[in-house]
Amino acid sequence: MTRHPLPYAVNLSILFAELPLLERPAAAAAAGFEAVEFWWPFPTATPPDADVDAFVAAIERAGVRLIGLNLFAGDMPAGDRGLVSWPGREDEFAAGVAAAARIGGRLGCPAFNALYGNRIEGQVPGIQDDVAIGNLGVAARALGEIGGTVLIEPVSGIPAYPLQTAQDAVGVIDRVSAAHDVRNLGLLADLYHLTVNDDDLDKAIEGYGDRIAHVQIADAPGRHEPGSGEVDIFGHLGRIAAAGYRGYVAAEYIPTGASADSFGWMHVTP
Numbered sequence: 001m002t003r004h005p006l007p008y009a010v011n012l013s014i015l016f017a018e019l020p021l022l023e024r025p026a027a028a029a030a031a032g033f034e035a036v037e038f039w040w041p042f043p044t045a046t047p048p049d050a051d052v053d054a055f056v057a058a059i060e061r062a063g064v065r066l067i068g069l070n071l072f073a074g075d076m077p078a079g080d081r082g083l084v085s086w087p088g089r090e091d092e093f094a095a096g097v098a099a100a101a102r103i104g105g106r107l108g109c110p111a112f113n114a115l116y117g118n119r120i121e122g123q124v125p126g127i128q129d130d131v132a133i134g135n136l137g138v139a140a141r142a143l144g145e146i147g148g149t150v151l152i153e154p155v156s157g158i159p160a161y162p163l164q165t166a167q168d169a170v171g172v173i174d175r176v177s178a179a180h181d182v183r184n185l186g187l188l189a190d191l192y193h194l195t196v197n198d199d200d201l202d203k204a205i206e207g208y209g210d211r212i213a214h215v216q217i218a219d220a221p222g223r224h225e226p227g228s229g230e231v232d233i234f235g236h237l238g239r240i241a242a243a244g245y246r247g248y249v250a251a252e253y254i255p256t257g258a259s260a261d262s263f264g265w266m267h268v269t270p
């Protein structure tokens with residue numbers, strides 16, 4: 001294991017999923033985390049105020065920091081992975097961004113993952129990409145007002161999702177920056193997704209280390225806790241830190257047992 005100085009956070013959409021959503025922040029605090037992240041925790045882009053208040057209160061009561069929030073991404077269990085490139089849903093996307101900005105503003109959340117969205121049968125990919133560039137400009141401006149960064153994530157396991165590699169994501173970021181004169185977008189380097197997509201992690205970190213704005217980890221195969229598979233997670237984290245990254249590393253895996261029992265890898269000393 002390679003040493004690295006990066007602090008850990010925990011994703012509470014796939015860890016502690018054995019608990020009701022609003023109980024997860026306290027469980028994370030009890031497990032020793034001071035920072036948490038969530039996928040969009042509501043079934044619609046514009047949740048009722050009472051649901052937002054309950055979510056914010058659960059995080060505040062637990063005394064943890066929300067360091068990452070996915071924007072509304074559609075029906076994820078059905079396979080959707082974002083509205084960013086979905087023609088005809090621009091207003092819903094913008095409403096979701098506004099809702100995320102309100103939550104982020106209340107909790108001081110610094111990063112918002114804008115899942116790009118799947119290729120849609122019958123749609124021209126170039127038109128979807130133009131929609132994405134427009135939507136990401138809207139998101140960067142709105143979330144920039146609260147000091148937020150928009151994250152672009154390569155994802156695996158969803159064949160119609162077009163961003164597979166770090167280079168794919170950085171290409172989108174560069175297009176948005178050029179089109180909208182915004183700088184608050186960054187690469188979400190999920191070491192699991194990049195590995196499964198056969199991206200060359202060493203080359204990606206060497207080429208785009210300075211573009212990384214957030215890191216997530218899970219082992220592969222299986223998307224379970226570090227040590228359950230074959231990924232050189234700590235080696236990659238050492239190289240990401242050497243490239244200058246100083247943000248959180250979020251554990252985003254499906255634990256093989258109880259979530260609270262899955263954190264042994266955090267305490268292994270080299």
Ligand SMILES: O=C(O)C(=O)CO
Pocket residue numbers: 039070081113115153155190
């Ligand atoms: O859909 C997934 O697997 C993600 O990691 C979303 O952020």
